[in-house]
Amino acid sequence: MSAEGCPQLGSSCAEDPPEQRLYSEAALRCIAELRERALGESAHWPLGLRNEFLLRFLRARDFNIEQALKLLSNYHKWRAECPEICADLRPLTVMGLLKAGYHGVLRSRDSTGSRVLIYKIEHWDPKLFTVYEVFRISLITSELIVKEVKTQLNGVKVIFDLCGWRFAHALQISPTVAKRIAAVLVDSFPLKVRGIHMINEPVLFDSVFVLIKPFLSEKIKERIHMHGSNYQHSLCKHFPAQILPPEYGGHGPAYEELCQEWTEFVLQSEKDLLELSLVT
Structure with a gap:
């Protein structure tokens, strides 16, 4: 059915x-x-x-x-x-990363109705924030947007800006972490992943992708797009220019503005996130 x-x-x-x-x-x-x-x-x-x-x-x-x-x-x-990720979803636990500008959510959906998320790796300082905190931000956002009927029906697309990826980042992605990342993408969270777009991906990232790839389904692998450093033209083939930030070749709100808006929304959602944190 x-x-x-x-x-x-x-x-x-x-x-x-x-x-x-x-x-x-x-x-x-x-x-x-x-x-x-x-x-x-x-x-x-x-x-x-x-x-x-x-x-x-x-x-x-x-x-x-x-x-x-x-x-x-x-x-x-x-x-x-995964209690290190799920046990405490209060906004306080990820506020440092959010205020650093690591994550933003576009105001508008794409032409297929999917929610569009952006993650900027250069704003993740591995000396200050662990991979579990990074993962927790994704989980918090997922738990909030999965309440939306349109998102349940049309899924989510993600843009990972890998500019600034360093060896220190790679060191935090162990095989165990890679498997947990893949599990959420494939069969452990009720969101349809409609697309994963990598931009500014350095050669150093290949070793991490090799760790994650074996755990991914063929369907997810087919939905991964590598855009490189000249990404603006190819990215606009997948997303309407009017919804993308100017930094990514679009005409929508600036990325920094989107980060601030989403941070405020996460803070406003503290009660819901606390209820999820207390459930074991």
């Missing part, structure tokens, strides 16, 4: 409170079946099995119950196995 066969009315979680959003009969049947299958596997689901929560996993797997159940199980397993 496709996601189109189980529509949910309303365009985003922010626009319609949960109690006002309506589900089709087909969607409710899928949710009920997933819940029954989940309870058959375990009575302990720390984040609960609410309709809107289960719907994330169903949408991420196009309403395939078996695959959605596997994703639900993997998500909880990943959280339990």
Whole structure:
């Protein structure tokens, strides 16, 4: 059954409170079946099995119950196995990196409806911030945007600006870390990864990519694009120029402005993030 066969009315979680959003009969049947299958596997689901929560996993797997159940199980397993990343998602734990300008989220979606995220490696000082803090920022953003119905349906695309990548960065990416990164991309988080775009990638980055690549699915590998240092023309083939920051060949808001906006939003979301932190 496709996601189109189980529509949910309303365009985003922010626009319609949960109690006002309506589900089709087909969607409710899928949710009920997933819940029954989940309870058959375990009575302990720390984040609960609410309709809107289960719907994330169903949408991420196009309403395939078996695959959605596997994703639900993997998500909880990943959280339990990675306390250094998941145990404390309070904004305070990543504020240094956010204020340094490491991460921003574009205001507008791309032409396919995907959310677009940017990470600037040159603003990650490996002497000050560990790879776990870097990873935690990605998890925090993912947990916030996965609440959006449009994002559940249309997924996410990521731009990694690798300018400034150094040997000190590479040293923090162990095989264990590489496997955990790949797990989130492939089968441990209810977001569809529609594209991964690397720009300014140095030769030194190859050794890290070699570590991660074996853990990636063929589908994800096909969605990785290497743009090099002359990236502005090729990047605009994948993203409308009007949504990209001027630094990346676009006409949208400046990257620094986007970073400030997202940092403020993360701070405003502290209550939700604290609730996720307390769940084990």
